[in-house]
Amino acid sequence: MPSASRAGGSAPGGSGGDAEFDAILDRRALYPVFQPIVVLATGRVAGYEALARGPAGSAFELPAAMFGHALRAGRLGELDWVARAVAFRHALRAGLPYEMPLFVNVEPMALRTRCPPDLVASVDDGAERLQVVAEITERFLGEDPAALMALMTRVRGRGARIALDDVGSNPASLALMSLLSPEVIKLDREVVQHPDTAVARQVVQAVRAESARTGAVVLAEGIETPQHRASAIAMGATLGQGWLFGRPGPLPRRHTHPGADLPRSAGSRAGDSTPFQIARRYRDPALTTRRALIRVSARLEAMASRAPEAMVLLATFQHRVHFTATVRTRYAAWAAGGAFIAVFAGGMPARPAPGLRGVTLRADDPLVGEWTVIVVNSYFAGGLFAEEVRSTGGDGQREFDAIVSYDRALLTEAAHSLLGRLNSRGGRSADG
Structure with missing residues (x-):
């Protein structure tokens, strides 16, 4: 995730802002940037996270404004589908190999919105040809559990993995983490950059226990200095993401093998049983x-x-x-x-x-x-x-x-x- 909250922040109000946002979304005028995820011990690139951007210079260039406005306008689900579809299209166009995981953000509440017909082919193509890791946004974990369960079933049914994003920014994530069985647990940047607080220690202890029990990979966000990297390693993280390793931008033309495979969870088969x-x-x-x-x-x-x-x-x-x-x-x-x-x-x-x-x-x-x-x-x-x-x-x-x-x-x-x-x-x- 970028430093700005994906669905938070402020956005232009009034009819002018609404019209500009509607035009951007109707034209699908988004583009993705990609931030590398690295192996902390070696610096080898282990994957990329796709981050959505609006048109350069517009009021909706940054994700906080764009997704915040979409939430208030009732178009968050549509925007979520558009962001994922354009990320898939750009990754495939750039030749991202299947063995290189692509992390994409998914809002559980977006499953209440059907994929727009013009995006179905791009979404299906990406799901088939890319190694997708769906990042569940932590802020909405407790808001719509039914959608969350449906999301997990759909994601794993298509062969993708799940990453729990921004762990530590909301107590609900620690409470629900053990039921989601994520393959990747992403420590929030505040935990990584301020490791000596009581909250950070509690989060790290819970994440360590979950990782030891399930084999989930721990990924530290917000690594901007060598000290942050050292703290992340001490917390048990093996993967990292942040400006120390690269800022969001286009995908490179060449890729080396990431060197390690992500784990895979079996998921749940509860169905309609009591x-x-x-x-x-x-x-x-x-x-x-x-x-x-x-x-x-x-x-x-x-x-x-x-x-x-x-x-x-x-x-x-x-x-x-x-x-x-x-x-x-x-x-x-x-x-x-x-x-x-x-x-x-x-x-x-x-x-x-x-x-x-x-x-x-x-x-x-x-x-x-x-x-x-x-x-x-x-x-x-x-x-x-x-x-x-x-x-x-x-x-x-x-x-x-x-x-x-x-x-x-x-x-x-x-x-x-x-x-x-x-x-x-x-x-x-x-x-x-």
Whole structure:
């Protein structure tokens, strides 16, 4: 990513600015520049990142103005497709070989926009002939999880890899990182350039744990001095990007082999299954009571809350009456500390408490019969999956077939099935 936020910053307002932007986008008058990504130990070029620019000298030359205006104008999805298509066209025209990875930015919310017909051929050609690494913009990770899950499925279905961009600029990235299984984790420039802050140390610790667990490559952004390079290496980064190695510009005419291949994740196969249905593929359930499950749930939450980073917590409660004031208060406190929390139940409002996302379930939704608690971060993964089978008396005597698991693959798949139900407003209605 460039130093300016891709979808942030200010842009010209008023009808003049709107008309200029519309003309640029309608004419597809963007062009890409390419910044090298290098192996920190050797300086060998290991890939390039494509960065979008508007017409030189215009008010929309820099990406901050261009993407910020597109977001406000409701044309971010179209602009995202245009930027990717022109990057592919230029890379292919320049003869970028397949073995040289090309990093391109992708906004998850762009998947809510169909690729314009005039760009389909360029996008398909690039996906087939280039080794694409899709950079997910961290700012929108928690805004539209359903689009994010769809993006991951589409990207990996086309043979591309995923890079999580600007890690460290938003607590949501640390909470969701362990569920995305990115092949590349890009440390934010602020972490690299200011490594002695408490935030930077927390980010580096979480990223190191994720990289050690999954084999993800760590890439440090914003390297502008030899000191930044040394800090990046100390943080565990093996790849780097920044002005020390080259400013954005045209692609060179010749390329050497990057010398190392990026890892590849298997992705998720959650589909439309519920968490209990997924868990049952891995393990057989055991009959237990509601009282016993309350103790298991509390133990899982307590273990995750002791980790040095924020967690992802996804829970289903059958009906909102089971989402008690005590639980709501506890969850809201964790959300205030950076946790990503979503709750699902019949009658659940979209915002059940500050920082929480809610999804209301229809009466015929199979999830209504399940009790789920999934807690995940880079250090811990645990889950409770239960399906009510009968009631033998009071509420405490309700009986469930239940599975408790610490299998991260199972938990990730089950978490994806729930995240796919969330939209940008927090949850979907009973009708959608």
